[in-house]
Amino acid sequence: MNTPNKHSALKVAGSLWSSYRMTLIWFWAIFVVVFLGINFLLLHLGEVDSDMWSEGIWAGSVYSPKIFLFVIGILVTPISLASYVSFGITRKHFVWGSTLMLAGLSLVCAILTAAGFPIERLIYDMTGGSGSLNQPPLLESSLEFFVLCFGYCLAGCMIGNGFYRHDWRIGTIICLLALLPIILMEAIVESGSLIRFMSYSFHSPSLAPWLELILTLAIAAMMLALNFSMLRKVTIRRKLV
Amino acid sequence: MTLSIEVKDVTVRYGKTTAVDRISFHLEGGKIYGLLGRNGSGKTSLLSVLASFQPQAEGEVRIGGEAPFENAAVTSQVCFIQENGHLSDGYSVKDGLKLAALCMPYWDSPYADRLIELFGLPLKKRISELSRGMKSALGVTIGLASRAPVTIFDEAYLGMDAPSRYAFYEELLKDYMEQPRTFILSTHLIEEVSNLFEEVLILDQGKLLLHKETELLREHGVSVTGPAAKIDEFKLGLNVLGEQQLGGIKSITAYGELGPERASRARAEGLELGPVPLQDLFVHLTKRGGSAS
Amino acid sequence: MFDERSPIYQQIADQIKNDIVSGELKEEQQVMSTNQYAAFYRINPATAAKGFQLLTEEGILYKKRGIGMFVSMEARDKLLQARRERFFEEVVEPMVEEADRIGVPLADIMKHIEKRKGQQS
Incomplete structure (x- = not known):
């Protein structure tokens, strides 16, 4: 027997990527338009809250890519697993492939999110805004955003897999459980550089960036392991709703 | 391959x-x-x-x-x-x-x-x-x-x-x-x-009833038609899957090889032997309570 | 295409035999391959092959390696011989029985045959 499927996981990642690519572009197109629109309105209406300016609008909107990725994470397994398994892909390769694709989406979202800060700054300067707009370090914040985004993806996967594998009761429990790791990840990251730059009033004990990264990656790895264990022996269903 | x-x-x-x-x-x-x-x-x-x-x-x-x-x-x-x-x-x-x-x-x-x-x-x-x-x-x-x-x-x-x-x-x-x-x-x-x-x-x-070559299975099914009294006598010892009666004429569907002896006996008694379509055989075999043993 | 009255391979064999008797298939002529048969009648090629095997065993067909199946030299004679042997048993006897049942005197049958004979000659 020949084994032609050497790079099955990469095949899965590639084809899922091409399925979600347009969704990603569409999301960011809308996101940027809305961001610019708000900027425009605020600049022309003049009624500016000083608090808001100290942080910038962008910093307040970084939540939406995370929610977007969370939802994609929820959808991946219920929508695609059956197709791939029916074409001879193993569950293992699907998990690796889909995780790789989600990591790709997270990376793009993280870079765009991080890049938003200097761009906002630029717009702010160009329109002659007063006061100082803080900026997070680009590389460090990209990395943090990436880990967080990826965490949201994996948490979404947990929910999707939970409902795929189990009935609605256990699915709901997993739904709640999936929030724990992301709350934890957010807490760890907030204690790091992101929060320092945002100069919030409270200061939690700050962790070294490397420790922060290791901790969040460890949580991500745990979620990944959990996701794999849920799908490892799962029965392929005909159609989910 | x-x-x-x-x-x-x-x-x-x-x-x-x-x-x-x-x-x-x-x-x-x-x-x-x-x-x-x-x-x-x-x-x-x-x-x-x-x-x-x-x-x-x-x-x-x-x-x-x-x-x-x-x-x-x-x-x-x-x-x-x-x-x-x-x-x-x-x-x-x-x-x-x-x-x-x-x-x-x-x-x-x-x-x-x-x-x-x-x-x-x-x-x-x-x-x-x-x-x-x-x-x-x-x-x-x-x-x-x-x-x-x-x-x-x-x-x-x-x-x-x-x-x-x-x-x-x-x-x-x-x-x-x-x-x-x-x-x-x-x-x-x-x-x-x-x-x-x-x-x-x-x-x-949930059980495997049989696994056979299709042609062999076809040969295993036989229908016997004739006067009811003669059929009742003839069917003894046969694995009868189904019976039908119309007036004095009776028809049975049997499963298993008839053998040359029985076949010539049937001919001698004027009973009509016929094959059973696979679909009929399937219906008879999987009728609740039917068996191929 | 096929009725369910006898195994399909038997029916295929009978069909080929009929074609040989009627002269549609000549001696030493190549017959369709099992695959062609299978495709034409929409049956499993193994079933068609079984029919061919039956005919080979009876000496009606023979195989030329790598080329295909052919009608053997003596096939038609063999088949005619066999049919002649069975003619009285399979055709005449039932006819006489039926005539008896419905009250056609044997003399009428003879007369009918004589008349046909006259027309033919």
Whole structure:
């Protein structure tokens, strides 16, 4: 027997990527338009809250890519697993492939999110805004955003897999459980550089960036392991709703 | 290339119900097999184990000597087609075929294109917009063009209209003769396809009722018609599956070889012997309470 | 295409035999391959092969390696011989029985045959 499927996981990642690519572009197109629109309105209406300016609008909107990725994470397994398994892909390769694709989406979202800060700054300067707009370090914040985004993806996967594998009761429990790791990840990251730059009033004990990264990656790895264990022996269903 | 399939004491359960109950058989491979059974007899459960759609609760499965579940070397050799398909509704027909081409190692694109034309598949339509017949045709196209050494159609062609079904039977045969591989077709509509099968397996209530060469099975069924009194005497010692009486004339359906002695006795007594269509044999064998022992 | 009255391979064999008797298939002529048969009648090629095997065993067909199946030299004679042997048993006897049942005197049958004989010659 020949084994032609050497790079099955990469095949899965590639084809899922091409399925979600347009969704990603569409999301960011809308996101940027809305961001610019708000900027425009605020600049022309003049009624500016000083608090808001100290942080910038962008910093307040970084939540939406995370929610977007969370939802994609929820959808991946219920929508695609059956197709791939029916074409001879193993569950293992699907998990690796889909995780790789989600990591790709997270990376793009993280870079765009991080890049938003200097761009906002630029717009702010160009329109002659007063006061100082803080900026997070680009590389460090990209990395943090990436880990967080990826965490949201994996948490979404947990929910999707939970409902795929189990009935609605256990699915709901997993739904709640999936929030724990992301709350934890957010807490760890907030204690790091992101929060320092945002100069919030409270200061939690700050962790070294490397420790922060290791901790969040460890949580991500745990979620990944959990996701794999849920799908490892799962029965392929005909159609989910 | 042909792969053998070995199934040993396989059991499949859903909660407390046992869908497949300690089934064992051996398929040599390179043949067209018919898997027959009434609704709920365990056909789909058995096939989905072969296709690694679910693990068996007990027992062993070997395809080409290897356990298939989560074994990429085996799952890439098996193509399992069910009527409503597994492609997500959002895909267009074209996307679905692209994915099939990407994942399946023996995919034959020119052949797929020919089948698309044959069945008139609309490439740009989404799966959710396809009619039942078109969904079936897409499944059949994927199954044939997969050129997978083990290709399984689980009632996949029932949604197609008669001309398309016959086109499918023709294509299946043609492709099988050009490149022998293992086909398993499950169905409860036997009349149309029974001539395609080299061997048949009949499932009943989760158990394997029989596994035989189709022609041998045909020879095993016999109907005897004649005066009721004579028939009642003649049927002693026969495995009678069914009886029918019209006035003084009685007809029985028996299973098992009649033997030359009995056959000549029947002729001498003026009883009419006749074959039993496979469909009738199946109906009799799987009637509640029927048995082939 | 096929009725369910006897195994399909038997019916294929009978069909080929009929073609040989009627002269449609000549001695030393190649017959369709099992695959052509299978495709034409939409049956499993193994079934068609079984019919061919039956005919080979009876000496009606023979195989030329790598080329295909051919009608053997003595096939037609053999078949005619066999049919002649069975003619009285299979055709005449039932006819006489039927005539008896419905009250056609044997003399009428003879007369009918004589008349046909006159027309033919």
